[in-house]
Amino acid sequence: MVGGGQLARMTHEAGIPLGIRFKLLSDTPQDSAAQVVSDVVIGDYRDLDTLREFARGCDVITFDHEHVPTEHLRALEADGIPVRPGPDALVHAQDKGVMRAKLSRIGAPCPRHRLVADPADVTAFAAEGDGFPVILKTVRGGYDGKGVWFVRSEAEAAEPFKAGVPVLAEEKVDFVRELAANIVRSPHGQAVAYPVVESRQVDGVCDTVIAPAPDLSEELSGQAQELALRIARELGVVGHLAVELFETRDGRILVNELAMRPHNSGHWSQDGAVTSQFANHVRAVLDLPLGDPRPRARWTVMCNVLGGDYPDMYAAYLHCMARDPQLKIHMYGKDVKPGRKVGHVNTYGDDLADALERARHAAGYLRGTIVE
Numbered sequence: 398m399v400g401g402g403q404l405a406r407m408t409h410e411a412g413i414p415l416g417i418r419f420k421l422l423s424d425t426p427q428d429s430a431a432q433v434v435s436d437v438v439i440g441d442y443r444d445l446d447t448l449r450e451f452a453r454g455c456d457v458i459t460f461d462h463e464h465v466p467t468e469h470l471r472a473l474e475a476d477g478i479p480v481r482p483g484p485d486a487l488v489h490a491q492d493k494g495v496m497r498a499k500l501s502r503i504g505a506p507c508p509r510h511r512l513v514a515d516p517a518d519v520t521a522f523a524a525e526g527d528g529f530p531v532i533l534k535t536v537r538g539g540y541d542g543k544g545v546w547f548v549r550s551e552a553e554a555a556e557p558f559k560a561g562v563p564v565l566a567e568e569k570v571d572f573v574r575e576l577a578a579n580i581v582r583s584p585h586g587q588a589v590a591y592p593v594v595e596s597r598q599v600d601g602v603c604d605t606v607i608a609p610a611p612d613l614s615e616e617l618s619g620q621a622q623e624l625a626l627r628i629a630r631e632l633g634v635v636g637h638l639a640v641e642l643f644e645t646r647d648g649r650i651l652v653n654e655l656a657m658r659p660h661n662s663g664h665w666s667q668d669g670a671v672t673s674q675f676a677n678h679v680r681a682v683l684d685l686p687l688g689d690p691r692p693r694a695r696w697t698v699m700c701n702v703l704g705g706d707y708p709d710m711y712a713a714y715l716h717c718m719a720r721d722p723q724l725k726i727h728m729y730g731k732d733v734k735p736g737r738k739v740g741h742v743n744t745y746g747d748d749l750a751d752a753l754e755r756a757r758h759a760a761g762y763l764r765g766t767i768v769e
Contacts, residue, residue: 401428474540577662669697
């Protein structure tokens with residue numbers, strides 16, 4: 398697995414019961430997954446020679462992020478190394494311009510969009526629709542709200558162009574909430590779909606995920622799952638695909654983003670599904686039969702633990718575990734930085750309000766924003 402973050406850490410954990418030998422390419426020995434994987438190579442994923450040396454002897458390569466240069470992945474494939482997802486699929490998660498063009502060609506519902514050349518072109522794009530505000534995104538490199546701007550005027554549109562990479566303009570969607578459809582697809586085309594979830598953001602970062610999305614009609618839920626499965630098939634995705642969606646006020650769904658790896662909106666499945674997203678990603682990239690994605694409980698709630706003013710962690714565990722014996726805590730071993738995802742908690746049960754309260758209390762206590 399290329400990338401040593403928490404997604405690699407949890408994917409490795411899912412492979413342990415299957416006896417899978419897991420090799421990791423990590424930036425530093427302190428990275429989340431590097432702390433727990435035995436076979437770690439420290440190196441730069443942007444260097445082709447490093448990637449080639451790392452890949453030697455591997456049966457298959459997969460990722461915990463989308464940032465490996467596309468041309469490097471093509472070189473690995475040319476060397477005979479199976480890369481899953483492959484570069485022809487992964488480029489749609491790497492480049493938002495490529496993604497939007499492809500989704501438009503296959504008829505997937507998207508916000509109005511186009512590439513823009515400069516602030517004046519942003520104004521022209523706004524005038525083609527309902528005017529400002531509009532959303533600007535750098536086509537590569539953005540995540541967790543980074544590389545995304547909400548602009549209200551031509552003057553505010555200058556900042557995104559300073560990075561020197563193409564900029565995508567999108568209409569500001571009038572949406573009720575954000576949803577995510579998570580699916581997993583294997584090389585021979587078997588695919589499974591998880592329940593569609595509601596994803597709640599705070600300052601552009603995922604805060605809470607509710608599985609399944611409350612009050613979502615069976616019709617719209619089915620449309621979202623079918624759309625995610627069709628995108629995976631059309632793009633040739635192997636492994637986990639998260640399709641982040643807007644539910645609009647007029648009852649439609651629009652594709653917001655794609656991620657071709659385990660995803661924050663699927664973390665609930667560790668404790669809330671028969672087979673987690675991580676276990677099914679492992680199965681998919683090894684072309685094993687996929688596991689059951691159905692939920693174990695009526696409701697599962699995931700809350701991220703963000704970096705803050707931490708109390709003593711042992712004392713925090715004492716409180717949270719004693720207060721809620723069913724609580725599931727997943728910490729990533731990461732250095733604490735304000736706003737950084739350093740862990741998450743999962744709760745589940747028949748009462749959504751109770752599961753939400755338990756998850757929010759535990760995440761807040763672990764962060765240090767709740768002290769009783």
